[in-house]
Amino acid sequence: MKLAEARQQFVQSWGVLGSQWGINRTMAQVHALLLTAPGALCTDDIMEQLKISRGNANMNLRELINWSIVDRVIIAGDRKEYFQAEKDIWKVATRIMYQRKKRELDPMLKVLAALELVEGDKRNPDIKAFTETVGSIRKFAAQADKSMDTLIKAEENWFVNQFMKLMK
Amino acid sequence: MKLAEARQQFVQSWGVLGSQWGINRTMAQVHALLLTAPGALCTDDIMEQLKISRGNANMNLRELINWSIVDRVIIAGDRKEYFQAEKDIWKVATRIMYQRKKRELDPMLKVLAALELVEGDKRNPDIKAFTETVGSIRKFAAQADKSMDTLIKAEENWFVNQFMKLMK
DNA sequence: CTGAATTTTCAATAAAAAATGAAAATTATT
DNA sequence: AATAATTTTCATTTTTTATTGAAAATTCAG
Numbered sequence: 074m075k076l077a078e079a080r081q082q083f084v085q086s087w088g089v090l091g092s093q094w095g096i097n098r099t100m101a102q103v104h105a106l107l108l109t110a111p112g113a114l115c116t117d118d119i120m121e122q123l124k125i126s127r128g129n130a131n132m133n134l135r136e137l138i139n140w141s142i143v144d145r146v147i148i149a150g151d152r153k154e155y156f157q158a159e160k161d162i163w164k165v166a167t168r169i170m171y172q173r174k175k176r177e178l179d180p181m182l183k184v185l186a187a188l189e190l191v192e193g194d195k196r197n198p199d200i201k202a203f204t205e206t207v208g209s210i211r212k213f214a215a216q217a218d219k220s221m222d223t224l225i226k227a228e229e230n231w232f233v234n235q236f237m238k239l240m241k
Numbered sequence: 242m243k244l245a246e247a248r249q250q251f252v253q254s255w256g257v258l259g260s261q262w263g264i265n266r267t268m269a270q271v272h273a274l275l276l277t278a279p280g281a282l283c284t285d286d287i288m289e290q291l292k293i294s295r296g297n298a299n300m301n302l303r304e305l306i307n308w309s310i311v312d313r314v315i316i317a318g319d320r321k322e323y324f325q326a327e328k329d330i331w332k333v334a335t336r337i338m339y340q341r342k343k344r345e346l347d348p349m350l351k352v353l354a355a356l357e358l359v360e361g362d363k364r365n366p367d368i369k370a371f372t373e374t375v376g377s378i379r380k381f382a383a384q385a386d387k388s389m390d391t392l393i394k395a396e397e398n399w400f401v402n403q404f405m406k407l408m409k
Numbered sequence: 410c411t412g413a414a415t416t417t418t419c420a421a422t423a424a425a426a427a428a429t430g431a432a433a434a435t436t437a438t439t
Numbered sequence: 440a441a442t443a444a445t446t447t448t449c450a451t452t453t454t455t456t457a458t459t460g461a462a463a464a465t466t467c468a469g
Binding site for chain 2: 074075076079080082083086090092093094095108109110111160161162163166176177181184187188190191192193198199200201202203205206207209210213
Protein backbone atom coordinates (compact mmCIF):
# COMPACT_ATOMS: atom_id res chain seq x y z
CA MET A 74 0.00 0.00 0.00
CA LYS A 75 1.21 3.48 -0.87
CA LEU A 76 1.61 6.12 1.81
CA ALA A 77 -1.20 8.35 0.58
CA GLU A 78 -3.62 5.46 0.53
CA ALA A 79 -2.51 4.20 3.94
CA ARG A 80 -2.92 7.63 5.41
CA GLN A 81 -6.38 7.99 3.96
CA GLN A 82 -7.36 4.64 5.38
CA PHE A 83 -6.07 5.59 8.79
CA VAL A 84 -8.07 8.82 8.70
CA GLN A 85 -11.13 6.86 7.68
CA SER A 86 -10.76 4.20 10.37
CA TRP A 87 -9.96 6.67 13.10
CA GLY A 88 -13.10 8.54 12.15
CA VAL A 89 -15.23 5.42 12.37
CA LEU A 90 -13.72 4.46 15.72
CA GLY A 91 -14.29 7.94 17.07
CA SER A 92 -17.91 8.05 16.04
CA GLN A 93 -18.53 4.70 17.69
CA TRP A 94 -17.28 6.25 20.92
CA GLY A 95 -19.36 9.39 20.77
CA ILE A 96 -16.71 11.58 19.18
CA ASN A 97 -17.60 13.60 16.11
CA ARG A 98 -16.34 11.70 13.08
CA THR A 99 -14.76 14.78 11.54
CA MET A 100 -13.00 15.72 14.75
CA ALA A 101 -11.44 12.26 14.82
CA GLN A 102 -10.47 12.56 11.17
CA VAL A 103 -8.82 15.93 11.70
CA HIS A 104 -6.96 14.38 14.60
CA ALA A 105 -5.88 11.41 12.46
CA LEU A 106 -4.65 13.73 9.75
CA LEU A 107 -2.54 15.72 12.18
CA LEU A 108 -1.28 12.59 13.92
CA THR A 109 0.13 11.20 10.69
CA ALA A 110 1.39 14.48 9.25
CA PRO A 111 5.15 14.92 9.36
CA GLY A 112 4.69 18.58 10.33
CA ALA A 113 2.08 21.11 11.27
CA LEU A 114 -0.90 21.79 8.97
CA CYS A 115 -2.98 24.89 8.45
CA THR A 116 -6.76 25.14 8.19
CA ASP A 117 -6.63 25.17 4.39
CA ASP A 118 -4.62 21.94 4.31
CA ILE A 119 -7.26 20.26 6.43
CA MET A 120 -10.17 21.66 4.43
CA GLU A 121 -8.58 20.40 1.26
CA GLN A 122 -7.56 16.97 2.46
CA LEU A 123 -10.84 16.17 4.20
CA LYS A 124 -13.04 18.15 1.81
CA ILE A 125 -14.74 20.04 4.59
CA SER A 126 -15.75 23.66 5.06
CA ARG A 127 -13.74 26.29 6.85
CA GLY A 128 -16.28 26.55 9.63
CA ASN A 129 -16.23 22.83 10.23
CA ALA A 130 -12.45 22.66 10.22
CA ASN A 131 -12.26 25.58 12.61
CA MET A 132 -14.77 24.15 15.09
CA ASN A 133 -13.16 20.74 15.23
CA LEU A 134 -9.66 22.14 15.53
CA ARG A 135 -10.78 24.28 18.41
CA GLU A 136 -12.28 21.27 20.13
CA LEU A 137 -9.09 19.25 19.68
CA ILE A 138 -7.18 22.12 21.22
CA ASN A 139 -9.66 22.17 24.14
CA TRP A 140 -8.89 18.52 24.67
CA SER A 141 -5.16 19.41 24.76
CA ILE A 142 -4.27 16.89 22.10
CA VAL A 143 -3.57 19.45 19.38
CA ASP A 144 -1.54 22.66 19.66
CA ARG A 145 -1.50 25.87 17.72
CA VAL A 146 1.88 26.51 16.17
CA ILE A 147 3.34 29.73 14.84
CA ILE A 148 5.45 29.57 11.72
CA ALA A 149 7.73 32.58 11.27
CA GLY A 150 6.85 34.74 8.31
CA ASP A 151 3.42 33.23 7.87
CA ARG A 152 0.25 34.88 8.96
CA LYS A 153 -1.78 31.70 9.12
CA GLU A 154 -2.10 29.52 12.18
CA TYR A 155 -0.74 26.00 12.02
CA PHE A 156 -1.73 22.97 14.05
CA GLN A 157 0.07 19.91 15.25
CA ALA A 158 -1.03 16.88 17.20
CA GLU A 159 0.58 15.55 20.33
CA LYS A 160 2.22 12.35 19.12
CA ASP A 161 3.04 10.67 22.40
CA ILE A 162 0.16 8.27 22.39
CA TRP A 163 0.26 7.81 26.14
CA LYS A 164 -0.22 11.54 26.61
CA VAL A 165 -3.03 11.53 24.08
CA ALA A 166 -4.76 8.71 25.93
CA THR A 167 -4.47 10.29 29.36
CA ARG A 168 -5.65 13.65 28.10
CA ILE A 169 -8.70 12.15 26.46
CA MET A 170 -9.33 10.18 29.63
CA TYR A 171 -9.06 13.34 31.68
CA GLN A 172 -11.53 15.23 29.53
CA ARG A 173 -14.09 12.48 29.44
CA LYS A 174 -13.78 11.80 33.11
CA LYS A 175 -14.26 15.45 33.90
CA ARG A 176 -17.18 15.93 31.53
CA GLU A 177 -19.01 12.63 32.01
CA LEU A 178 -17.87 10.42 34.84
CA ASP A 179 -17.60 13.10 37.52
CA PRO A 180 -21.13 14.46 36.91
CA MET A 181 -22.51 10.92 36.87
CA LEU A 182 -20.86 10.22 40.24
CA LYS A 183 -22.60 13.24 41.73
CA VAL A 184 -25.95 12.05 40.44
CA LEU A 185 -25.42 8.53 41.75
CA ALA A 186 -24.45 9.77 45.20
CA ALA A 187 -27.63 11.85 45.34
CA LEU A 188 -29.80 8.95 44.21
CA GLU A 189 -28.55 6.71 46.99
CA LEU A 190 -30.24 9.05 49.47
CA VAL A 191 -33.69 8.13 48.20
CA GLU A 192 -36.43 8.40 50.84
CA GLY A 193 -38.20 5.44 52.38
CA ASP A 194 -37.87 2.18 54.28
CA LYS A 195 -34.88 0.11 53.16
CA ARG A 196 -36.89 -3.06 53.76
CA ASN A 197 -39.20 -2.13 50.93
CA PRO A 198 -37.98 -4.43 48.13
CA ASP A 199 -38.35 -1.76 45.47
CA ILE A 200 -36.20 0.64 47.43
CA LYS A 201 -33.77 -2.12 48.26
CA ALA A 202 -33.36 -3.10 44.61
CA PHE A 203 -32.83 0.49 43.64
CA THR A 204 -30.30 1.48 46.29
CA GLU A 205 -28.32 -1.72 45.88
CA THR A 206 -27.97 -1.28 42.14
CA VAL A 207 -27.22 2.41 42.33
CA GLY A 208 -24.82 1.82 45.20
CA SER A 209 -22.81 -0.80 43.37
CA ILE A 210 -22.64 1.31 40.25
CA ARG A 211 -21.47 4.29 42.27
CA LYS A 212 -18.77 2.23 43.97
CA PHE A 213 -17.63 0.87 40.65
CA ALA A 214 -17.57 4.32 39.08
CA ALA A 215 -15.71 5.76 42.07
CA GLN A 216 -13.06 3.08 41.73
CA ALA A 217 -12.75 3.73 38.01
CA ASP A 218 -12.46 7.42 38.81
CA LYS A 219 -9.60 6.79 41.24
CA SER A 220 -7.80 4.47 38.85
CA MET A 221 -8.02 7.03 36.10
CA ASP A 222 -6.62 9.73 38.35
CA THR A 223 -3.66 7.48 39.02
CA LEU A 224 -3.07 6.84 35.35
CA ILE A 225 -3.52 10.48 34.42
CA LYS A 226 -1.22 11.84 37.08
CA ALA A 227 1.53 9.37 37.48
CA GLU A 228 4.31 9.42 34.99
CA GLU A 229 6.44 8.10 37.84
CA ASN A 230 3.98 5.32 38.68
CA TRP A 231 5.37 1.80 38.60
CA PHE A 232 2.47 0.20 36.82
CA VAL A 233 2.35 2.90 34.22
CA ASN A 234 6.06 2.61 33.57
CA GLN A 235 5.78 -1.12 33.09
CA PHE A 236 2.96 -0.52 30.70
CA MET A 237 4.93 2.08 28.80
CA LYS A 238 8.04 -0.07 28.52
CA LEU A 239 6.00 -2.60 26.63
CA MET A 240 5.19 0.05 24.11
CA LYS A 241 8.75 1.37 23.63
CA MET B 242 -36.29 12.35 46.80
CA LYS B 243 -39.01 9.80 46.25
CA LEU B 244 -38.24 6.43 44.68
CA ALA B 245 -40.16 7.03 41.47
CA GLU B 246 -38.41 10.32 40.91
CA ALA B 247 -35.01 8.86 41.73
CA ARG B 248 -35.56 6.01 39.33
CA GLN B 249 -36.62 8.37 36.58
CA GLN B 250 -33.52 10.45 37.14
CA PHE B 251 -31.32 7.39 36.99
CA VAL B 252 -32.92 6.33 33.70
CA GLN B 253 -32.40 9.82 32.37
CA SER B 254 -28.75 10.08 33.44
CA TRP B 255 -27.88 6.60 32.26
CA GLY B 256 -29.35 7.49 28.88
CA VAL B 257 -27.27 10.64 28.63
CA LEU B 258 -24.10 8.80 29.64
CA GLY B 259 -24.78 6.05 27.13
CA SER B 260 -25.34 8.44 24.26
CA GLN B 261 -22.07 10.22 25.04
CA TRP B 262 -20.35 6.86 24.58
CA GLY B 263 -21.99 5.94 21.31
CA ILE B 264 -24.74 3.82 22.81
CA ASN B 265 -28.30 4.48 21.72
CA ARG B 266 -29.94 6.62 24.37
CA THR B 267 -33.05 4.47 24.47
CA MET B 268 -31.06 1.27 24.80
CA ALA B 269 -29.29 2.74 27.82
CA GLN B 270 -32.62 3.85 29.29
CA VAL B 271 -34.16 0.41 28.88
CA HIS B 272 -31.09 -0.99 30.57
CA ALA B 273 -31.39 1.50 33.42
CA LEU B 274 -35.04 0.64 33.89
CA LEU B 275 -34.28 -3.06 34.13
CA LEU B 276 -31.28 -2.49 36.38
CA THR B 277 -33.38 -0.69 38.95
CA ALA B 278 -36.49 -2.86 38.68
CA PRO B 279 -37.04 -5.23 41.59
CA GLY B 280 -38.12 -7.95 39.16
CA ALA B 281 -38.44 -8.74 35.49
CA LEU B 282 -40.40 -6.44 33.16
CA CYS B 283 -42.29 -7.17 29.96
CA THR B 284 -42.25 -5.18 26.74
CA ASP B 285 -45.45 -3.36 27.67
CA ASP B 286 -43.98 -2.20 30.98
CA ILE B 287 -41.04 -0.73 29.14
CA MET B 288 -43.17 0.87 26.44
CA GLU B 289 -45.30 2.49 29.08
CA GLN B 290 -42.56 3.65 31.40
CA LEU B 291 -40.34 5.08 28.66
CA LYS B 292 -43.18 6.13 26.36
CA ILE B 293 -41.69 4.37 23.37
CA SER B 294 -43.15 2.21 20.61
CA ARG B 295 -43.28 -1.57 20.61
CA GLY B 296 -40.81 -1.78 17.74
CA ASN B 297 -38.33 0.43 19.50
CA ALA B 298 -38.63 -1.47 22.77
CA ASN B 299 -38.22 -4.75 20.96
CA MET B 300 -35.12 -3.69 19.04
CA ASN B 301 -33.34 -2.30 22.05
CA LEU B 302 -34.19 -5.28 24.22
CA ARG B 303 -32.81 -7.58 21.60
CA GLU B 304 -29.62 -5.60 21.45
CA LEU B 305 -29.23 -5.71 25.23
CA ILE B 306 -29.67 -9.47 25.06
CA ASN B 307 -27.00 -9.64 22.33
CA TRP B 308 -24.68 -7.84 24.68
CA SER B 309 -25.46 -10.46 27.33
CA ILE B 310 -26.43 -7.91 29.92
CA VAL B 311 -30.16 -8.65 29.83
CA ASP B 312 -31.85 -12.06 29.87
CA ARG B 313 -35.22 -13.30 28.72
CA VAL B 314 -37.21 -14.74 31.57
CA ILE B 315 -40.22 -17.05 31.47
CA ILE B 316 -42.97 -16.47 33.98
CA ALA B 317 -45.20 -19.53 34.47
CA GLY B 318 -48.74 -19.05 33.28
CA ASP B 319 -47.91 -15.96 31.27
CA ARG B 320 -47.54 -15.95 27.57
CA LYS B 321 -45.52 -12.76 27.46
CA GLU B 322 -41.74 -12.64 27.60
CA TYR B 323 -40.13 -10.91 30.52
CA PHE B 324 -36.71 -9.35 30.77
CA GLN B 325 -34.25 -8.85 33.55
CA ALA B 326 -30.87 -7.19 33.72
CA GLU B 327 -27.70 -8.71 35.04
CA LYS B 328 -27.16 -6.81 38.27
CA ASP B 329 -23.60 -7.77 39.11
CA ILE B 330 -22.03 -4.59 37.89
CA TRP B 331 -18.65 -6.21 37.38
CA LYS B 332 -20.21 -8.71 35.00
CA VAL B 333 -22.02 -5.93 33.22
CA ALA B 334 -18.79 -4.01 32.79
CA THR B 335 -16.80 -6.97 31.48
CA ARG B 336 -19.52 -7.97 29.08
CA ILE B 337 -19.79 -4.50 27.64
CA MET B 338 -16.01 -4.42 27.41
CA TYR B 339 -16.01 -7.74 25.60
CA GLN B 340 -18.57 -6.62 23.06
CA ARG B 341 -16.92 -3.33 22.32
CA LYS B 342 -13.49 -4.88 22.12
CA LYS B 343 -14.75 -7.48 19.69
CA ARG B 344 -16.70 -5.03 17.54
CA GLU B 345 -14.36 -2.07 17.55
CA LEU B 346 -10.91 -2.59 19.01
CA ASP B 347 -10.13 -5.89 17.30
CA PRO B 348 -11.01 -4.62 13.81
CA MET B 349 -8.97 -1.46 14.43
CA LEU B 350 -5.97 -3.56 15.43
CA LYS B 351 -6.15 -5.43 12.13
CA VAL B 352 -6.25 -2.18 10.21
CA LEU B 353 -3.31 -0.75 12.12
CA ALA B 354 -1.18 -3.84 11.56
CA ALA B 355 -1.84 -3.60 7.83
CA LEU B 356 -1.01 0.09 7.72
CA GLU B 357 2.39 -0.44 9.28
CA LEU B 358 3.39 -2.35 6.15
CA VAL B 359 3.17 0.78 4.03
CA GLU B 360 5.54 0.73 1.02
CA GLY B 361 8.58 2.93 0.70
CA ASP B 362 11.86 4.03 2.18
CA LYS B 363 11.77 4.39 5.96
CA ARG B 364 14.15 7.32 5.73
CA ASN B 365 11.51 9.33 3.94
CA PRO B 366 10.30 11.64 6.72
CA ASP B 367 6.67 11.36 5.66
CA ILE B 368 6.80 7.58 5.84
CA LYS B 369 8.73 7.74 9.08
CA ALA B 370 6.15 10.02 10.69
CA PHE B 371 3.35 7.76 9.55
CA THR B 372 4.77 4.41 10.60
CA GLU B 373 5.95 5.72 13.94
CA THR B 374 2.55 7.10 14.83
CA VAL B 375 0.65 4.10 13.57
CA GLY B 376 3.11 1.74 15.25
CA SER B 377 2.81 3.39 18.62
CA ILE B 378 -0.97 3.42 18.39
CA ARG B 379 -1.00 -0.23 17.44
CA LYS B 380 1.25 -1.16 20.35
CA PHE B 381 -0.92 0.82 22.71
CA ALA B 382 -4.09 -0.77 21.39
CA ALA B 383 -2.57 -4.24 21.56
CA GLN B 384 -1.68 -3.67 25.19
CA ALA B 385 -5.18 -2.41 25.95
CA ASP B 386 -6.53 -5.47 24.17
CA LYS B 387 -4.45 -7.80 26.33
CA SER B 388 -5.38 -5.99 29.53
CA MET B 389 -9.04 -6.24 28.67
CA ASP B 390 -8.75 -9.93 27.99
CA THR B 391 -7.29 -10.34 31.44
CA LEU B 392 -10.07 -8.37 33.06
CA ILE B 393 -12.76 -10.15 31.08
CA LYS B 394 -11.49 -13.65 31.73
CA ALA B 395 -10.06 -13.61 35.13
CA GLU B 396 -12.41 -13.88 38.03
CA GLU B 397 -9.47 -15.56 39.78
CA ASN B 398 -7.06 -12.77 38.88
CA TRP B 399 -5.34 -11.10 41.81
CA PHE B 400 -5.63 -7.57 40.56
CA VAL B 401 -9.27 -8.01 39.73
CA ASN B 402 -10.02 -9.46 43.13
CA GLN B 403 -8.33 -6.55 44.81
CA PHE B 404 -10.36 -4.23 42.70
CA MET B 405 -13.55 -6.06 43.53
CA LYS B 406 -12.88 -6.12 47.26
CA LEU B 407 -12.84 -2.36 47.23
CA MET B 408 -16.32 -2.46 45.83
CA LYS B 409 -17.78 -4.89 48.38
C1' DC C 410 -55.73 -27.25 12.98
C1' DT C 411 -57.53 -22.62 14.18
C1' DG C 412 -57.22 -18.41 15.80
C1' DA C 413 -55.76 -15.30 19.29
C1' DA C 414 -51.72 -13.44 21.55
C1' DT C 415 -47.30 -11.98 21.02
C1' DT C 416 -43.08 -10.75 18.69
C1' DT C 417 -40.52 -9.15 14.80
C1' DT C 418 -39.61 -6.56 10.74
C1' DC C 419 -38.95 -2.60 8.05
C1' DA C 420 -40.59 1.31 4.97
C1' DA C 421 -41.85 5.72 6.15
C1' DT C 422 -41.31 9.54 9.30
C1' DA C 423 -39.28 12.27 12.85
C1' DA C 424 -35.59 13.89 15.62
C1' DA C 425 -30.90 14.87 16.45
C1' DA C 426 -26.37 15.91 15.05
C1' DA C 427 -23.18 17.77 11.92
C1' DA C 428 -21.77 20.72 8.04
C1' DT C 429 -22.04 24.73 5.21
C1' DG C 430 -20.87 29.26 3.89
C1' DA C 431 -21.24 33.96 4.10
C1' DA C 432 -21.21 37.79 7.30
C1' DA C 433 -19.00 39.59 11.32
C1' DA C 434 -15.10 39.91 14.13
C1' DT C 435 -10.39 39.88 14.86
C1' DT C 436 -5.61 40.40 13.82
C1' DA C 437 -1.65 41.85 11.40
C1' DT C 438 0.64 44.85 7.77
C1' DT C 439 1.80 49.03 5.61
C1' DA D 440 -5.80 54.57 10.46
C1' DA D 441 -6.95 52.02 6.49
C1' DT D 442 -7.09 47.69 4.49
C1' DA D 443 -6.06 43.09 3.67
C1' DA D 444 -5.65 38.50 5.62
C1' DT D 445 -7.37 35.33 8.63
C1' DT D 446 -10.45 33.37 12.04
C1' DT D 447 -14.87 32.84 14.20
C1' DT D 448 -19.74 32.62 14.54
C1' DC D 449 -24.17 30.88 13.70
C1' DA D 450 -28.72 30.63 10.99
C1' DT D 451 -29.76 27.53 7.53
C1' DT D 452 -29.35 23.18 5.20
C1' DT D 453 -27.90 18.52 4.89
C1' DT D 454 -26.90 14.13 6.63
C1' DT D 455 -27.23 10.67 9.91
C1' DT D 456 -29.49 8.22 13.34
C1' DA D 457 -33.49 6.77 15.82
C1' DT D 458 -38.49 5.94 16.15
C1' DT D 459 -42.96 4.73 14.77
C1' DG D 460 -46.62 1.71 13.71
C1' DA D 461 -48.88 -1.43 11.04
C1' DA D 462 -48.23 -5.71 8.44
C1' DA D 463 -46.11 -10.12 8.57
C1' DA D 464 -44.38 -13.82 11.10
C1' DT D 465 -44.29 -16.64 14.93
C1' DT D 466 -45.86 -18.96 18.99
C1' DC D 467 -49.00 -21.11 21.83
C1' DA D 468 -53.56 -22.84 23.83
C1' DG D 469 -57.50 -25.29 23.21
